[in-house]
Amino acid sequence: MNKDKLILAIETSCDETSAAVVKNGREVLSNIISSQIYIHTKFGGVVPEVASRKHIEVINEVVEEALEKAGVTLEEIDAIGVTYGPGLVGALLVGLQYAKGLAFASKKPLIGVNHIEGHISANFIEHKDLNPPFVCLVVSGGHTFIVHVKDHGEYEVIGQTRDDAAGEAYDKVARSIGLGYPGGPKIDKLAKEGNENAIKFPRANFHDNSLDFSFSGVKSAVLNYLNKMNMKEEEVNKADVAASFQKAVVDVLTDNAIKTCKMKKADKIAIAGGVASNSALRRTLIEEGQRKGIEVLFPSPILCTDNAAMIGSAAYFEFIKGNISPLNLNAKPNLKLGER
Structure with a gap:
């Protein structure tokens, strides 16, 4: 034994x-x-x-x-x-x-x-029987990736952000409407009081068939909207801004994750990172996963x-697997996934 x-x-x-x-x-x-x-x-x-x-x-x-x-x-x-x-x-x-x-x-x-x-x-802690292969959507304050997990320690990055991470965009938008830091949980909470279809914010799609993300556009669109409302001296409905911004982000994350599952013929998608706690992302992915026959997994909020x-x-x-690190191992602030 x-x-x-x-x-x-x-x-x-x-x-x-x-x-x-x-x-x-x-x-x-x-x-x-x-x-x-x-x-x-x-x-x-x-x-x-x-x-x-x-x-x-x-x-x-x-x-x-x-x-x-x-x-x-x-x-x-x-x-x-x-x-x-x-x-x-x-x-x-x-x-x-x-x-x-x-x-x-x-x-x-x-x-x-x-x-x-x-x-x-x-996700291996939360779901004891989960084993590769599966698709994972990693969304946090500093990182946004779609990864095909081929095996433990073996990854293929399918898409990643070309500018702001999703969580970073949440923090900046939250600051702009006076919610403070950390922005993710505060926008998620306020969005429940707003109309997610009140304002049409852009969704970034690339023409090279890439499944990469870009969140600087939607962040800038929110700031421009707030500036225009301020110049016209019109009252801003912060809940509508939060809900509409969140929908724009969640729609893109969900669409690209589902497309990756179809491309890789995967029937499981796991969510990870701080933004994986977001109620709108969880709800939207689960609903879309049920329509497409894809099981959606996520860790407890503490994980x-x-x-x-x-x-x-x-x-x-x-x-x-015997992968032991030397004692002269150094910090790598820009370490890539799969890099040793």
Whole structure:
């Protein structure tokens, strides 16, 4: 009988300091997240230097709490997984250097994990019987991808954003209508009070048969609409703006995801990333999936945000394949999916 494998995982790619213990890539024994949202809200977005300092302050406490809650010691851990890209370079370095020191001192293998691969792997935690191949739509504040997951660690990027990520557009639009940061949840909530067909915002489609995304156009269209209303001294219905903007984004995400499933003859699509918590995206994809005979899967909200449990899942599948990272592994803020 094969021994259970325990991964201690660390995630510090942006403004969450997280540590988790994951068993066999599927079972979360602990998942501790120290959020910095309350700090960055007053700045209207994440300040990299502030994020890095906060990671340094809390990382030791977060890792100790993860081990304690899981009821295991460092000696019982089989490997240490850590995000090394993409992300904010200073934030990444805090988690990576801590993990490298821990791996060296404890003589445990180090597993460097791609943050985007971690988001995809969150679905392996939520759906215990999920195995590749399937299509995954990764939508977060910094990333928007459609990926064909061929196997664990083997990906084909079908489409990606050519400018703003979807979550980034949400934050900018939220700021423009006075909702503040973080924008995604606030627009999603306000949109439920508005008419999604009140304003016709553009949907970007490329003429080269590409399934790439572009969200700078719809973001600019919202800003132009607000400026015109201001110049005419007409009152803006913020709920209608939020609902109409959200519909434009969700329509494009859904259309491209369904097209990818048809192209790859896939009957499953998984959603991942912070925007995967969005109620309109979930509802629209599920409805369209039912019409097309495609099963739509998504993680629990806690696994959609940045967290170490998803990094532990991805690290496990790398570990069992023997993909061990050297102790001179460096942070790669622009790391591509599938790149080593």
